[in-house]
Each structure stands twice: as structure tokens, then as C-alpha cells.
Amino acid sequence: MADEKRAASDPLKNAEPNPRLTEFSKSPEPWAEMAKMEWGGDRTHASTIQTLIMDADVSQYPTFEKKLLAVLADQQATAAAQDFVCRMLRLVGSAAGVPALAKLLADEKTADCARYALQAIPGAEADTALRAALGALKGKAKAGLIGTLSARGDKEALAAIKACVPEGGEVGDAAALAVATLGGAQ
Amino acid sequence: MNQLNRRNFIKLSTLAAGAATIMPSKLFGAEAPSKQITFGFVGTGNMGSSNIDRVLRLKKLGARIVAVCDVDKFFRERAAARIKKVYGDTGCKLVSGDFRELTRNPEIDALVVSTPDHWHALIALDALRHGKDVFCEKPLTHSIREGQALVAALRQYNRVGQTGTMQRSDGSFRYVADVIQQGALGKLDHIDILIPANNKYVGATWTPEAVPEGLDYDFWIGPAPFAPYAKQRTHYQFRYIMDYAGGQTTNWGAHYIDIAQWALSMDKSGPVAVEGSGEFPTTGLFTAPTRVDFTATYASGVKLRVKTRTDGIYDGSVKFFGEKGWMDVSRTKLKASDDALLTIGGGPVKEKSEGGDASGLAHMTNFIACIRSRERCVADFAIGHRTTTICNLGNIAMQLRRPLTWDPDKEEFLGDQQANRMKERAYRAPWALV
Numbered sequence: 001m002a003d004e005k006r007a008a009s010d011p012l013k014n015a016e017p018n019p020r021l022t023e024f025s026k027s028p029e030p031w032a033e034m035a036k037m038e039w040g041g042d043r044t045h046a047s048t049i050q051t052l053i054m055d056a057d058v059s060q061y062p063t064f065e066k067k068l069l070a071v072l073a074d075q076q077a078t079a080a081a082q083d084f085v086c087r088m089l090r091l092v093g094s095a096a097g098v099p100a101l102a103k104l105l106a107d108e109k110t111a112d113c114a115r116y117a118l119q120a121i122p123g124a125e126a127d128t129a130l131r132a133a134l135g136a137l138k139g140k141a142k143a144g145l146i147g148t149l150s151a152r153g154d155k156e157a158l159a160a161i162k163a164c165v166p167e168g169g170e171v172g173d174a175a176a177l178a179v180a181t182l183g184g185a186q
Numbered sequence: 187m188n189q190l191n192r193r194n195f196i197k198l199s200t201l202a203a204g205a206a207t208i209m210p211s212k213l214f215g216a217e218a219p220s221k222q223i224t225f226g227f228v229g230t231g232n233m234g235s236s237n238i239d240r241v242l243r244l245k246k247l248g249a250r251i252v253a254v255c256d257v258d259k260f261f262r263e264r265a266a267a268r269i270k271k272v273y274g275d276t277g278c279k280l281v282s283g284d285f286r287e288l289t290r291n292p293e294i295d296a297l298v299v300s301t302p303d304h305w306h307a308l309i310a311l312d313a314l315r316h317g318k319d320v321f322c323e324k325p326l327t328h329s330i331r332e333g334q335a336l337v338a339a340l341r342q343y344n345r346v347g348q349t350g351t352m353q354r355s356d357g358s359f360r361y362v363a364d365v366i367q368q369g370a371l372g373k374l375d376h377i378d379i380l381i382p383a384n385n386k387y388v389g390a391t392w393t394p395e396a397v398p399e400g401l402d403y404d405f406w407i408g409p410a411p412f413a414p415y416a417k418q419r420t421h422y423q424f425r426y427i428m429d430y431a432g433g434q435t436t437n438w439g440a441h442y443i444d445i446a447q448w449a450l451s452m453d454k455s456g457p458v459a460v461e462g463s464g465e466f467p468t469t470g471l472f473t474a475p476t477r478v479d480f481t482a483t484y485a486s487g488v489k490l491r492v493k494t495r496t497d498g499i500y501d502g503s504v505k506f507f508g509e510k511g512w513m514d515v516s517r518t519k520l521k522a523s524d525d526a527l528l529t530i531g532g533g534p535v536k537e538k539s540e541g542g543d544a545s546g547l548a549h550m551t552n553f554i555a556c557i558r559s560r561e562r563c564v565a566d567f568a569i570g571h572r573t574t575t576i577c578n579l580g581n582i583a584m585q586l587r588r589p590l591t592w593d594p595d596k597e598e599f600l601g602d603q604q605a606n607r608m609k610e611r612a613y614r615a616p617w618a619l620v
Contacts (some may be wrong), residue, residue: 147618
């Protein structure tokens with residue numbers, strides 16, 4: 001029993017904390033442990049969080065999204081943790097998470113990870129962030145981004161995607177396919 | 187060829203520069219040109235090897251393998267050597283590590299896709315867009331969205347698509363589906379499907395390893411999220427990692443759920459509800475369910491339950507229960523509550539084949555026949571998509587651990603954000619679905 005819950009008449013009230021008892025009560029904090037996860041390491045804590053999120057009521061999604069975004073903001077969070085967080089944001093992410101994901105999207109090293117979440121988040125905020133990244137990304141990352149815009153059926157991005165066709169290579173191929181999908185003239 | 191296709195082929199021509207040119211099929215000699223169908227194979231390992239064997243054995247039907255592709259050099263060279271040995275010439279001229287050299291090559295008529303599941307849709311789609319007929323291994327796709335895209339492309343480009351669910355070409359399964367469709371069991375009540383337990387295992391952690399020489403690991407991962415190489419991630423065991431496949435739910439479920447769909451005459455539709463309570467590994471390399479247990483309910487009230495079997499038999503089975511009795515069928519048995527149910531119309535007509543694999547050969551034969559006739563295959567992609575969808579519904583329901591309502595017409599969950607978001611995945615760059 002926590003000391004503050006003891007009745008005034010309890011002889012243990014205000015007694016010196018017993019180190020043995022305080023050691024017993026210690027437990028890893030899954031969110032902090034998840035942020036340190038590495039490829040190949042124990043992913044038990046991430047699984048605990050995944051279960052919580054998948055079991056959650058819709059009303060609890062904003063709370064979980066906030067906790068996930070806090071891990072994304074943690075400079076010490078590992079690449080494996082970022083990957084896991086984005087997979088969870090795919091499930092419960094909203095417009096509130098878009099600014100943080102947009103930062104990841106602008107960096108080709110983390111752009112894929114950001115799209116795992118952003119592709120699933122509906123709404124104008126995500127559309128705008130994805131379109132804006134067209135000007136920042138190059139090469140493979142840009143081709144992947146075009147695939148996401150196309151998968152979302154974003155016809156407002158059509159003109160910008162068309163303009164990418166002449167780039168050729170992977171970007172040109174992705175753009176040509178997206179233009180065909182989004183209904184542009186071939 | 188539309189403009190997009192021409193563009194891509196021009197690019198591919200550059201990509202393929204230096205690779206041996208495939209001679210037009212008419213120059214191969216033995217068969218009349220009009221009868222020869224040139225095959226390319228993408229994925230030459232486990233099922234790819236079986237499919238190569240089938241096409242080699244169907245030479246008399248005018249089937250000719252001219253190209254193989256595998257991201258693992260060892261596998262593709264082994265496949266090419268085998269093909270050349272059987273044909274006794276220098277056939278199989280294109281041996282590639284990039285599927286686009288096959289999908290965009292105008293000298294190839296038909297493509298057989300036997301890669302890990304996460305690649306099925308993208309390769310098949312590229313082939314359809316470039317005028318190929320496609321045989322694609324089961325499960326047809328890795329996500330529900332991919333299946334929708336594949337069926338749409340099949341129709342848009344007017345191609346032939348066969349799903350590798352070869353139990354559709356087996357006499358026993360065909361017999362059971364036929365007689366149940368005709369009312370032999372009366373009104374159906376429920377269907378029990380058993381699928382095997384996983385036959386491979388891993389520990390609680392794993393160590394990233396050096397990529398072996400000859401394996402293009404970046405291409406192997408392709409559209410899936412990046413993760414470092416580990417031996418057990420790739421050949422065969424990929425199926426136990428949800429980034430690449432759906433475990434035994436999709437591996438064996440694709441076969442046995444398919445028979446249930448067939449018997450229920452639900453090839454163009456599916457259940458209206460699904461719930462499950464499987465078990466998933468909480469750590470380690472594998473992420474697919476170790477114990478599968480889910481129930482899909484059809485609008486008719488029929489309940490389809492899929493469970494992991496615990497008797498160690500590495501096969502599935504499907505048992506139908508109706509008001510007039512039951513029928514139980516697998517690859518090795520056909521039983522019924524009444525022997526009379528086993529002899530309707532003379533009983534099953536089994537395919538025969540010297541050298542075995544009768545149903546596998548019959549399934550490939552059907553694909554070849556449909557390439558010629560332009561009719562739909564017995565396991566047309568639309569059929570494979572609906573079956574694969576139920577496998578995916580099961581995995582989603584088991585992960586979310588709550589009852590889900592499914593609209594089979596709109597192909598969406600009702601009132602469940604997470605479930606709907608699990609119908610598709612974003613791809614690792616540069617890959618795109620549409």
C-alpha cells in the first residue's frame with residue numbers, strides 16, 4: 001500500500017520506505033522501453049503497446065496518438081522504434097499527427113516510415129503535407145511519395161505529378177502510372 | 187500497347203540491353219508457331235520450382251519456358267540449368283534478377299509469379315499492364331486493396347489470370363463443391379476448416395546477418411518495410427512474417443477457404459461478419475499467428491470456422507455440415523456421414539497423371555487452355571481475390587480481437603477505423619500499386 005493511502009492510525013504511516021518493498025514494485029515502462037528497441041531485440045514491450053492500441057476504444061485514440069508522437073519527438077528513439085510508432089499511427093493517427101509526420105516525410109531516410117502512417121490518415125492536412133513533399137524529395141523517395149498520392153486518389157495532386165513525368169527514371173515511371181490511375185490523359 | 191506501356195517498354199529495353207534476346211517462339215521449331223505459348227517465371231524457389239516442372243511437362247500443349255527471374259542468383263541459375271537440360275537446347279535465354287525484364291518483354295506471352303506474397307500483386311500488375319496473361323501463386327495478394335487492383339487490371343487489360351489454388355482442379359474437391367451446390371447436404375449450417383500449425387520456429391530475438399552473395403536483398407524486400415537481413419526472413423519462412431505474408435491463415439487458408447467459397451457459390455461475394463481470437467508471437471522474428479481461430483459468418487447464416495489443427499498433420503481439411511449430413515474432404519481423404527453422398531453421379535472423377543501432381547498439372551493445363559480460348563480460368567483472379575480476402579479478414583479480426591462487420595459489396599468494414607486501415611499498406615519506395 002502506498003504510504004499516502006495509509007490511515008493516520010496505521011503504525012506504518014510515515015515509516016521509512018523499505019528498499020526491499022520498493023524494489024518489488026518496480027516495473028519496466030513499456031513506452032520508454034519501446035523507444036529503445038533495436039532490430040532483432042526483444043519486442044515484448046512494443047507488443048504490449050500494440051495490444052493496447054488495437055483493443056482501444058475510438059475515444060482513446062487521441063491519447064494514444066499523443067503518446068506515439070512523443071516517441072517520434074524523442075531524439076533518442078531508435079529507427080526500429082520510429083518504424084513501430086509509424087505502424088501504430090497508421091491505425092490511430094489523425095490530423096493532429098500530420099505535422100510531426102511531415103517532418104519525417106521531408107527526410108528521405110525516414111520518408112517511407114512517415115508514409116506508412118500518412119497514407120492511412122484521411123483529410124486535407126495529410127493531403128497537403130504529402131503534396132508539399134513533392135518539392136522536397138528526390139529519386140526513390142519521391143517515386144514512393146507519388147505512389148502514396150495515387151493510392152489516396154488525390155486528384156488535386158495530378159498537375160504536380162504530371163510535371164514529374166519528364167524526370168524519367170523511377171520518378172517518371174511512378175508519375176506516369178499515377179497519372180493513368182488518377183485519370184489524366186495519357 | 188498504350189502510351190504508358192510503350193514508355194515502360196522503351197525503358198525496359200534499355201534496362202535489358204546486353205541481356206540475351208529471346209527469339210520469337212516460332213523459331214523454336216518443334217511446335218507450330220500458332221500453338222506455342224512462351225512462359226516467363228518470376229520466383230523459382232519452392233512453388234516456382236513446382237510450377238516450372240508443370241510447364242516443362244506440358245510441352246505437348248505448346249508451352250515453352252523462355253525466361254526465368256529470381257532475386258537470388260543461385261535459384262535463377264539452377265532453374266535455368268534445369269530448363270535447358272530438359273529442353274536439350276539453349277532455350278531459356280533470359281535469366282534475370284529484375285522481373286521487369288520479363289513483364290515488359292514482348293516475346294513473353296504468359297508469366298508465372300511464385301515469389302513471396304508481398305511481391306505478388308506488383309509483379310502481376312506490371313505483367314497485366316504489359317499484355318501478359320498471368321498465373322499467380324496463392325494467396326493471390328498480400329492485402330485486400332491489392333486484390334481489388336489486380337482484378338480491376340485483369341478486366342481492364344482483358345487478360346487471363348489464374349490463381350494457384352490448384353485444389354480447384356482436383357476431382358475430390360470439385361465433386362464436393364458440386365454436390366453441395368446442388369443441395370446434397372440440404373441447407374448448410376456450418377463449415378469447419380482445419381489448417382496446419384507452423385512448421386518452422388524461431389527464438390525470442392534474432393541477430394541481423396550479412397546478406398549472402400548472390401541475393402539482391404534490397405529487391406527481395408521490395409515494397410515491404412525495411413528490416414535487416416536474417417536467414418529465416420527469406421526463403422520459405424517469409425510466410426511467418428506479416429510484412430511479407432499472412433502465416434498459415436493465408437498459406438493454407440487460401441486453399442481450404444477457397445473450397446468453402448466454391449461450395450457456397452460465393453465466388454463473387456463473401457461473409458458479412460468475422461471475429462477471432464488467434465495468438466500472435468509477442469517477440470522474435472516471426473509475427474504471424476501461431477494459433478489461428480476465427481469465424482466468418484455469411485448472410486445466409488452459415489458459419490465458417492478456421493482453426494489451427496494440433497495433430498501434426500501438414501495439410502488442411504474442410505468439413506461441411508448440413509441438414510442432411512456432413513462431408514469432409516482433404517487432399518488425402520473424402521468422407522461423408524452417408525456413403526451414398528460419395529457416389530452421386532458416379533462419384534468424383536480424379537485427374538490422372540504419370541509422375542504424379544495430377545491436380546497441379548490440370549490447373550496449369552486450364553491456364554494454358556484459357557490463354558488460347560480467352561475464357562476465364564477455374565480460379566480466375568476475381569475468385570482468388572475473394573478467397574484471399576477472407577484469409578485477410580481472419581487475420582485482421584484475430585489481431586483486433588473484436589467482432590467486425592464486413593460489407594462484401596463495398597469491400598469495407600462497417601464502423602471500424604482500424605480494420606479499414608488494415609486493408610492496405612503503403613509501400614517502401616520506389617514501389618507503387620497504382
